[in-house]
Amino acid sequence: MKFFSRKTSRAADPVVDRLVRRIAEQNAIDASSDAKCAAALTEAVQAACDYARAMVDELGEPFVLDRKRATGSALGPILFDDRKDALDALRNSPKIRNVFADPHVRECVFLLTMHRREYVIFGTEIEGEMIRRDVMQDAVEFRDHNFSAAAPSLAELRDLLTENVVLFLADLAPERLRRDETVRTQIHHSEEMLKAQMKTLDYALRESRPFAAPTPLHAKVSQGTREMDGLLERLSTLSAKSDPMKCLQEVRDILLAPQHHVRLEAVEMQVGDFGVKSKTGKFIRFHECVLGDDERLAVFMASMDRDNALYLWPDLEG
Template sequence: MNLFQSIFRGGESRGRYPESLIEAAIDRAVEGTDARLLLLPGYRKRLRGPVIHAIDHVVALVDAVPTPLMAGRREHGEDPRLAAVFTSAADMLGIFGRDPSLTAFLATPEGAAAEQVTCLLLAERVERNILGMDLVGDQVRRDVPQVAVSFTGHRLVDPRVDEAEMRRALRRRAFDHLLALALNRIAEVRVEREDLMRQRDLLRRKRTALERGGWTFEATQTTPGDPAALMGELNTITAQLAALGTDDGVLRAHLGIVADSLAEAERRFWAEELDLSLDAMNIRRDPGQPSARRIVLKELHNARGWRLVMLPLMITPDEIPPREDFVAAAERYL
């Protein structure tokens, strides 16, 4: 199985999955964590219930993602969600133009021909206590305690021409995120013996390689790697782990971690509604104040304390400014 391909085919209804999907999800759960679990008798039976539960959760999570919002220059001035998340229309379009995932998609034949692209925006919400100016009665007062809300680290995931295809990709990403959390727990298990420490290091390398391949919702510090090269690296790590071998107790502990992570999917990875009352400067206001705008967003959380605001968008590529050629720009000054 190629770990960078999706096990979902679209149109899955909660609780009603073809056997092929369940079997593929079990295979992915093993290959995405510790492939040596294949050595354990009964591993498929142990994982079947947790895998189905995780698929249920993933399907419900993605189905609850709102309808994509048109995100253009005109819409930025009309929709308070866009105005809150992006400081200006130019800032928004500039972020789109610099996003590596969107840029890579638009370079494909499908993306180059697209009149509109659907994708999921992720951003971090930051709240700061500040002292600002405010109108109290008919007087302007200084140094008034306020809470300023801002959004940083904007990035786009799973750009597609079709919304249904984007949701299919998000299901894969959400399921894989649960596996990445399980792999992280396996890699963090305290070990003492030298051979177990070597296993832990290899599992950490595997987790890093999967993250570089855009396997989860986590941000990476590098551009996505070539899937073929990453699969080669993952195969090498798997072979090294197999060569090390392990005792039955360690493998059963790893199987338990994977099963528990999937069986507790809703406690490992979930979305909450974020209801904000902000003025035009993104300062928190009481809902009844005239300057307050109600902004309802969805925020993703995971068990490691990570949280990201998500907003599905529909983008018109023709509105995106061309990426600046820094080499050509530098040559103009030489």
């Protein structure tokens, strides 16, 4: 009976394994020979992956893009200024094109990210047979379009987005340490150059000592001393050099509570001509990815088949 009650281990997850190795390498965490350290990092990465996958699943099924669809059902004029802009944006997406570069790929699933901006305009409004002018209206536009990820299948895109989210989270912890380390390197470089200059000035002082050193030379020595003191003061304000175990704990704290740093929010609206929000406009539903307290990205998942890809890139045929 013990055989049936034995606790089964979770199946190996290649995405988790890749992320553990990469995060460990980036933060000098010994996950290859320290089993306890590896287990702690793996647990946190697995939790973050589960959260990220749930986020991707929340996006729902991809919207199928098809140039043959009626204009009324096309999202191009809403997410872009017009249908032509949408087609041009797709044509200029190397990530989508690279997926279709494989002649065996029949479909591409991709993620479009944008910044949503809402503003007020004055336009016309029709009420029955009456036309009202200079009516204050709410309008929306989407900017900074970026096809951020693309893959031949939804499953592969899900893995890709999961890795992107977890790496974003893991990068939050050591960001300040890495920034301070860069500044520390720059300061040490400046310190070496200043020491060389001070050595030259000191030699000049000794050479002219019997005749009394000129005032400008003394001024330069004093200036060099002040600059050296300033460099040492800046060094004292930087965080201590990265401690791998401390870094591991910081990474774990973030990965085990990803909802505090990234989340999805559903957005629904009806949009008419010129981006004006209207009860009679086209209904659209999308999500916004909230990154900390600083940025909100409208995210839209779509797919396109090879026939439409050949319309965009005829040279792929052959």
